[in-house]
Amino acid sequence: MNFLLERDAPFSKSIIWKLQRDYFEERGFDAWRSGEVPHYVTSNPRIAHAYAQMLVATYLDLVRSGFTNEQPLHIVELGGGSGRFAFYLLKQLEQLSKQHDIPPDSFKYILTDFTQANLDFWKVHPCLQTYIQDGRLDMAIYDTSDSSSIPLQIGGHEIQEGSLTLPIAVIANYLFDGIPHELYFFDRGESHRCHVKVNCEFDYLSGNSTAGEVLSGTYLRYRKEDSADESSGDAHVDALLSHYRNHLLNGYVLVPDLGFACIQRLQALSTSGILLLVSDKGHVTTEECFVSTPPSLARHGSFSLPVNFDAFRWYFESNGGSAFLPQPHHESIVTACYCSFDAPVATYHLANAYANHVGVCGPDDFFGVYTLLRDHPHLLELQHILSALRVSLFDCHQLNVFLPKLIELAPDFSQSEKKVVSQVLEQCWYNYFPLGENNDPISKMANLFYEIDEYPRAIHFFELSLSLYGKDQGTLYNLAACYFQSGSLEKSVKILQEILEAGYYPEADVLLKRCQAALMEQSTILI
Ligand SMILES: C[S@@+](CC[C@H](N)C(=O)[O-])C[C@H]1O[C@@H](n2cnc3c(N)ncnc32)[C@H](O)[C@@H]1O
The missing domain is CATH 1.25.40.10 (Tetratricopeptide repeat domain)
Structure with a gap:
């Protein structure tokens, strides 16, 4: 049987994104327990060590640049999933802080997801209790689609616009590959937004199939809009599209419009900028990001798409920030570090930490x-x-x-x-x-x-x-x-x-x- 799920919708508005959300809501913790959603590559002590090195380096750079540490450096993990990465990172931060004589309360970790079931699991997990009790770990619902503040479920207060005086450090592992993107087709200096038609082997509307089953049986057919784009309605996306048009490259490209919006909302929580650490599968150079066929969904319970790391680089650099990216030819994941600080910060330690723990040999090589x-x-x-x-x-x-x-x-x-x-x-x-x-x-x-x-x-x-x-x-x-x-x-x-x-x-x-x-x-x- 073949059922029509959606006749025609812009890629970023497709029903597949709702199914993706429903999948995580439905499966909750079993997504990891069952091994359905792969997570070892982004949740192991070695990758946590690389992140801890970059976070400690950022802390040292901020102190060196005259930032006072009246508040801890807040580390917000988005889409925390199993919570394993947070556990490893907290351990590594503890060890590294000792080595650098940094007081243990200099970092505050906020583990977030959009499903309460995940938070409920973390709250009672025996491995996280010490960190919860001494205040180094808090938890919050944060939805990358629209959250604009972080209501802490343990501390009880809310991180709002301008609450943080140090830059906010954000971790997004295997997150951007699974949240809505816009898809464009570029041809001879023109960009066309893409739409999808979605068919499925399961009758979604009958309500007898789970979101996971429906996702596993979907087929996407793409259509390019006839007329070239004029405006997407988002200034950053428009500027990126214009930048890509000037490159005169042809092909399909994924644009993380929701990713950009999420970074802006998170950055607004601090008065001094943002550090973003991302590990995901995806493309690093502009040329790699342009592909001749529309992307196919990689399925593993949920689904994922290759992340456009080049778009994030462009976003940060065009807003006065910096990007650290690995050499091409990574096999499983790309680990990238982006930052944008409002006051001049010499990123000396951060650049070294990235080079030593990701650039020369990093989480992808380890895996x-x-x-x-x-x-x-x-x-x-x-x-x-x-x-x-x-x-x-x-x-x-x-x-x-x-x-x-x-x-x-x-x-x-x-x-x-x-x-x-x-x-x-x-x-x-x-x-x-x-x-x-x-x-x-x-x-x-x-x-x-x-x-x-x-x-x-x-x-x-x-x-x-x-x-x-x-x-x-x-x-x-x-x-x-x-x-x-x-x-x-x-x-x-x-x-x-x-x-x-x-x-x-x-x-x-x-x-x-x-x-x-x-x-x-x-x-x-x-x-
Ligand atoms: C593929 S898992 C990655 C989990 C973990 N970061 C890892 O590396 O294993 C994606 C995670 O993002 C969460 N997620 C999905 N959509 C989200 C959204 N819109 N806002 C916040 N979290 C979301 C899911 O609940 C899930 O925990």
Whole structure:
């Protein structure tokens, strides 16, 4: 079946954007828990480290340029999604602030999204409690379409126009690729706005399909307006279109008109400017942004489009600001830094931080190497995995990927290797931000602790796994084996009996007999 969803609408007004919003509202936290919306590339300790470096650098530049820090530097994350990135960034900021002797309350992090369900999840997440309680973290609903203030749900006050005296720092990861854009077709110095017709395999109007299902079955057909554009109604967009027309390039180009409007609204909250850090997939140079066919939607639960990083560069530079962009040929994401400060600020530290942590080798390179290792575990020896985990800054997600290989290698570890592995496990655990995903590292970590003879830690992790994921016979058996190895025979017997009462489990039967024999031997010695 094929249903007509929309006959003809300007691209930025299409029904697809409403479906996108409905998708995030509908799925809430499950979008991340299920892995439907990819987020590892923008939510790992390494990318957070690069951002922390740029934020600390900005802080140092502002102090050097005479800004007084009566207020903290406010960092507003838009479309915060799972909250994992915020957790990593807060940790990295804490460490870097110590290294630079910056007081910990110099930064205030505001985690935002447009769905209350996400905020409700973050508010009670155990990993975020310390930051909430000491006031370093607050949360707010912020809708990039129209919010003009930030009402803080924990602090209770509202950040309004002119509230902030330091520049506002804004983070937008995987956000601009999924909010409305305008689409133009350029031909011989003329620009034409594009419209879409949307068909769908699902009957949206019947109300029997979810937004996710409808999105997965949509087909777009594009139409260019016959007459060339005169005015879009937005001065910034008009100036960009005129700039592009002067380039005499031909093809389709996405224009982030809503992105521009959102930056203006956020910038108005501060009396001294804005720093914008963005990671997304997209195009960096003007030439790359012009494509010969209309964009197709990349689908992953929600959908996304390539971000026009060049348009943001143009926006900032034409308003007296600066842009830091990577060399072309990035594979998965582009990390860009834009700033516009109202007073002269020497961006010496920021430029260095960008060059060192993004320009030379950045989040995209890190992700590229990670995927290579992830896809070839058979080539890895212990030292490769340890190096990968150190480079990842002890990322629990990566550990999870390498755990089966580590468990396989464990019987051959030397004593000193066991010690190093144990330390690395603890460091990764420190970075663990649970989302309740199915493929959780906890029981695998417990197995590895068992293999390296760290029975108390193994017991702790098996018990954690049982309390979080419910009773599993295999996990119970492993727990009993740990108790047996650490000499807690009665505890082992109790668990093994529980397993056998539930059904046939030959290994449990064998271990129970060994436990009973050992207990008998102990009582004979005592007599
Ligand atoms: C693709 S996810 C990215 C999440 C996270 N930043 C990351 O990198 O994994 C997009 C996020 O933006 C949020 N979002 C979508 N439209 C929005 C809007 N108009 N205003 C604010 N947030 C929005 C969604 O709820 C979702 O959390």
